[in-house]
Amino acid sequence: MKQIEARTAWVYRTEFPDDAAIDAYLRPMAQGGLNLIFPTPPQGEAGRRYVDAAHRLGMEVHPIVSGVTCPPGRPDLLTRMPGGRASGQEAACPSQPEVRRHNIALMLDLLRDQPEVDGIHLDWIGFDSDTYHGPVQLSYCYCTCCRGDFQAKHGADPLALARDTKARPDLWAAWVRFRCDVVNAYAREIRAAIKSIRTSLCLSATAHQTDGAPDILHEPYVCSPNFQEWGRWMAEGIMDFFCPMPYSVDNASFRDMLNTAAGAQRKAGAHSFAYPGIGIPYLIDHEQVREQILACRQLGLPGFSLFHAESPIQESTGWWKIMAELCAEPAALPHRSGVGVSS
Numbered sequence: 001m002k003q004i005e006a007r008t009a010w011v012y013r014t015e016f017p018d019d020a021a022i023d024a025y026l027r028p029m030a031q032g033g034l035n036l037i038f039p040t041p042p043q044g045e046a047g048r049r050y051v052d053a054a055h056r057l058g059m060e061v062h063p064i065v066s067g068v069t070c071p072p073g074r075p076d077l078l079t080r081m082p083g084g085r086a087s088g089q090e091a092a093c094p095s096q097p098e099v100r101r102h103n104i105a106l107m108l109d110l111l112r113d114q115p116e117v118d119g120i121h122l123d124w125i126g127f128d129s130d131t132y133h134g135p136v137q138l139s140y141c142y143c144t145c146c147r148g149d150f151q152a153k154h155g156a157d158p159l160a161l162a163r164d165t166k167a168r169p170d171l172w173a174a175w176v177r178f179r180c181d182v183v184n185a186y187a188r189e190i191r192a193a194i195k196s197i198r199t200s201l202c203l204s205a206t207a208h209q210t211d212g213a214p215d216i217l218h219e220p221y222v223c224s225p226n227f228q229e230w231g232r233w234m235a236e237g238i239m240d241f242f243c244p245m246p247y248s249v250d251n252a253s254f255r256d257m258l259n260t261a262a263g264a265q266r267k268a269g270a271h272s273f274a275y276p277g278i279g280i281p282y283l284i285d286h287e288q289v290r291e292q293i294l295a296c297r298q299l300g301l302p303g304f305s306l307f308h309a310e311s312p313i314q315e316s317t318g319w320w321k322i323m324a325e326l327c328a329e330p331a332a333l334p335h336r337s338g339v340g341v342s343s
């Protein structure tokens with residue numbers, strides 16, 4: 001019986017002189033056992049040849065996109081810190097209808113340009129944040145749209161809540177819930193849009209995860225400080241699969257975070273799948289990558305994701321040989337197999 005396991009990696013090279021170069025880039029990954037990649041593929045005909053090459057080698061292609069790209073010439077739509085400054089030059093606010101329309105249009109343009117891809121991978125979705133450790137005091141957005149919508153529903157300005165988060169804990173909890181609901185609704189919009197193109201297209205995303213970070217809502221579904229309520233997204237099948245990012249050089253910490261992902265997987269059953277990320281640039285050596293892949297398997301997780309294929313592992317021809325040993329048997333992808341995960 002064929003194994004069922006997702007063996008995935010983020011890949012970032014975008015320029016190739018010819019088809020032979022594409023094949024030379026992708027073939028070691030396929031020979032190492034990968035069956036899915038998250039690329040930033042070339043555009044146009046070159047991108048279509050890239051996708052075709054990956055498919056011939058047995059790998060699905062799920063291009064990386066952002067859900068919060070700022071529309072050109074609209075810095076007013078950037079995520080705002082409490083003092084009114086933009087939190088950065090890239091992350092726009094998902095509360096803004098124009099931001100959602102702009103990003104969904106970009107995704108649909110990609111699907112029209114690359115009609116043979118297998119899905120869309122959201123490398124970023126949610127609100128901007130300066131923390132990945134649980135507390136949300138440094139998570140945003142405080143733009144006029146967010147503040148106005150919340151005030152209309154709850155009669156309080158979020159700026160006053162941010163000044164002292166314990167003064168009105170009920171309203172602070174409502175402000176956290178408000179932002180989660182915005183991101184949840186946006187994720188559903190994206191899913192409906194891409195499924196309208198082709199129902200077999202998958203929607204997936206990365207999720208921030210840190211050892212010791214609690215569910216910020218104290219609810220059954222795990223949530224990140226970016227207000228990605230990714231446990232709910234898995235349980236409700238909003239995402240076909242998720243890549244939580246438990247990056248750590250400490251294997252004990254890594255296993256603790258894997259337990260959170262495994263718990264989300266048990267609740268999701270066959271609605272969605274967790275393929276945890278392994279942060280290769282942060283690890284000590286090839287042996288530790290092996291240890292973390294084996295930890296995913298020991299906890300019964302249905303796959304793993306390597307961040308990333310241009311890491312030091314790519315510089316060593318020996319690395320893909322190690323992967324080939326770990327992945328000696330071909331594997332079917334869980335999100336295509338129809339096989340559930342026991343609760």
